[in-house]
Structure formats: structure tokens, C-alpha cells
Amino acid sequence: MGEPRRFVVVGAGGTGGWLLEGLVRIAEFKMPGSAILIVDGDSYEPKNAERQSFTGLGNKAIMKMSELQPIYGRTFITADPRWIVEEANVELDDMTSDVVAAKTLLQEEDIVYAMVDNFAARKALFDAAREFDNIDVFTGGNDDQLYGSTYHYCRADGEDVTEHPGEWHKEFVTPPDKNPGDMSCAERARIEGSTQVIATNMAVAAFLLGRTHKVIIEGQKDLEAEIVFDLGEALAQPYDRVPQMEEELVGSSTH
């Protein structure tokens, strides 16, 4: 049995919902005594039914906690119904606010899943992770129809084991979109429906659970932190995301 850990799943919708189905079982049977914190400021609506599974209407984090906790008694499942943002002058336990800063929410040794559908919220989580000595942050998404991708940012003993995704994807440095947590209620209500495909969302969850199994449960070191896949072509390709040592960079510049 593995040691208990705290998992933080931000986003319990199209990809996060499926991830949670697998993650809670990993926690319950492989790492008993673990905690899962589900974070989501959004509510489940009937229009989500095509890709998401909920037993009732309401805040997604609270609904998912209510569904899973009665079944998985060795896992401590809690919910935070707030939106993750980059900056907020809000205390961790201030539930009168509808937002909470990522750096306020996260803790050392957390295993975080950024299952949100915008780069602004992803940036908030990955940038906050930089401040911790030991933390893992996973993310993934349905990019286009049957094409998707996942990324794992790992820090250990104060160093990057795999690179922050902003080193490769500028969308994590200057997000092209807006975080729903930074929007007004009226703006959030106007967000258009997604073009995601359920098969791809489930595949994202599966790839993340697979990597969780490999590096967290089995403790294997794997620097190929980015995976892209195309279900239509039945292909997947990992990408090496190991930090370059400073001396390597200096050496390369002389060529």
C-alpha cells in the first residue's frame, strides 16, 4: 500500500469528472487514508449531460463529493465550490467569497490536477506550484475533436524535475483566454458551450491516471512529461520535458 497523499482536483467537469472516477479508486485501494479536495466554482446544468456525469443539479465540486464520499470510506473527500484565480485577498476558509487564490489553496506535497478548460486558470495553478519545493501538477485537455494532450509538472526538493509548461507553451505565460474566476456572473453565463468530445475527455483522464500510476504509485522517474494523442489515428507520442542544465545551454550557444 502506498502512503496517503492529498490530491487536489481543480475542475470536476468534462475531464475532471472522469479523472475523479479513477482517482478515487486509486486513493481508496492503493493509498488508503488519502484525501481528495475537489475544487470547482461551476454548477452542473442539463446541457452538460452529453459529456459529464452527475446525479443532480448544483455545484459540481459539492455534487461530486456527495456522490463519491458515501462509497469510498477510506478516502477523505471534501469540496471547495470556489473558482481558482491567480490573486485574491481571500482566506482559505472564507467561503463567502466565490474565488480563492491557487497559492492559498495548494500545499506542499500536493498532487494537483488542473482539469480546467482555460489557460488562465491553468497558469494560476502552475505558477503557484513554482513556489513549492515538492509538488506535482497534472493537466490535460481535448484540443480538437479526437486530439488531446496531457502535461505533468514535477518539483522535488526545490528543483524542477520536469519543466513548467510555460517553457514550451506560451499559452501558459500569456493566456489567450479569460479565467471564469475573474469574470462577472453575467460574463460566465455567456460562456459558449464546448466543442469537446467525450472520448477524448475520457482519454485525457486515462493518460493522467496512467502517469499517476507510473510516477506516483510506482515511483518511476519519467521525464517525458508531455503526451499528445490522436484517438482517430490510434497514436500517442511522449515529449521529453527535462530542464536543461545551465552548462548545457552555455555549451550549445558556442556551436
Place this chain on the structure above:
Amino acid sequence: MQGSEAQAATQAGSARIKSGVYHQTGAFVGMTVSQVRERFGSRWKIADDAKALKGKEELAEDYVIQANDEVTFLKVQGEKGI
């Protein structure tokens, strides 16, 4: 690629090209980035806005691929992607 052209390219060395789920090591030496994009863009789904990188160095479209180069076409992820 014609036979004599392929033979000449092979003698010049090989390079590796990656784009999304596709990758190939072959006789790309001497081709420019734009030529690779034109020849393989459709088959490998190289997005129009995908950058050509060698490591983290962004390559110009007229960069001539060298032996042992690994060139990756990295697309800007859609809002639902990573």
C-alpha cells in the same frame, strides 16, 4: 522523393522531425523548414501556426535542416488543450 535525390539526401545524413503524434527520422537534411511543412503538413496535421523548434530555439522558415537535427513542430494549443 526521386531515387537519386533520396540517395544524395541519405549520404548527407539524417534528421528527425516530430509533429504531434507523428515522428520520422530520415533524409530531411538539406530541406528547409518550409519545405518540410509543405511536404508533410497535411499528412502530419502540422498547424499553420505551429512553430518549428530545435530544442527551444525557434527556427526560421528558410532554416536548412542539418544532420542530426531534431526539429519539432509545436502547435499553439486550443483553449481546451494543455
